[in-house]
Amino acid sequence: MSPAARPELDELLATARVVALPLVTRFRGIDVREAMLIEGPQGWTEFSPFAEYDDEEASAWLAGAIDFGWNAPPQPLRDRIPVNATVPAVDPDSVPAVLARFPGCRTAKVKVAGSDQTLAQDVARVRAVRTALGPEGRVRVDANGGWNIDEAEHAIHALAPFDLEYVEQPCATVDELAEIRRRTKYMGIPIAADESVRRADDPLAVAEAGAADLLVIKAQPLGGIRRALDIVGRTGLPVVVSSALDTSVGLAMGAHLAAAVPSLEFDCGLGTASLLAADVTRAPLAPRDGSIPVVRVDPDPGLLDRYAAPPERVDWWIERLGRCHAVLGEEPVG
Structure with a gap:
């Protein structure tokens, strides 16, 4: 099956939610894990490169998120x-x-x-x-x-x-x-x-x-x-x-x-x-x-609200999404 066309930025933003989840133990120098969740035609997907990664590296993470949200996964060999x-x-x-x-x-x-x-x-x-x-x-x-x-x-x-x-x-x-x-x-x-x-x-x-x-x-x-x-x-x-x-x-x-x-x-x-x-x-x-x-996961609306990132962090992630989407726009689909 050929891959789906890359979604436009507005399509990604329409369902995007940013969360900030506390960790049990400090890990990789952080106490809170931030992630952007997006709902695609195949289900919910995640865009969560670490904050220190530049746009070039982070754009691969966006490609991965789009692949999972917009393309059916391969037939599983184990459950x-x-x-x-x-x-x-x-x-x-x-x-x-x-x-x-x-x-x-x-x-x-x-x-x-x-x-x-x-x-x-x-x-x-x-x-x-x-x-x-x-x-x-x-x-x-x-x-x-x-x-x-x-x-x-x-x-x-x-x-x-x-x-x-x-x-x-x-x-x-x-x-x-x-x-x-x-x-x-x-x-x-x-x-x-x-x-x-x-x-x-x-x-x-x-x-x-x-x-x-x-x-x-x-x-x-x-x-x-x-x-x-x-x-x-x-x-x-x-x-x-x-x-x-x-x-x-x-x-x-x-x-x-x-x-x-x-x-x-x-x-x-x-x-x-x-x-x-x-x-x-x-x-x-x-x-x-x-x-x-091996299952898909639908986030709970109440938990998305409870652990929503602060407004300034949401803005940061939205801007980052736009920059990474622009990087992907310079690459062929597939």
């Missing part, structure tokens, strides 16, 4: 998606409480390499997660490109005793990923690429450079489900489908992407509704028995 717990940069004593918000999850992704955290703090946090999950649990770490090559090599050695499933984006660039993968290959700890996939002019460059063993893909940042699936098919690498602290509307988009991936070897990072203290639906896509369903 539930196994998900991982996500552990922010918390103290070790807080780890059990965080994991308790992800019932049934056998895998945990632990944030490391924060600018306000030391390696010793990262090690203590990962140790606490391994202790809580036991030897059968799966532990992965995510550095968000926060280490240089030497720091990454040192950190991976320090974290290796905790039997890591993989290390996500230890360094920022494709060349650095290729080098750290070469240096640590003998340790048998896979390297995953996230930001290097979605911020690269050519996402295939990661695979061609031998910079990663697997890819972390997200529907919004990659421009939508169809484009993400194309990248999966062309690289031939295993993938983990993840989210970006989305509302349940955005998580539904990720779930539909994960449902269409031919081979899903890893638990997905789509359980992050558990990090929100509030959501836009009274039935959030939070993990139950370690998974979430």
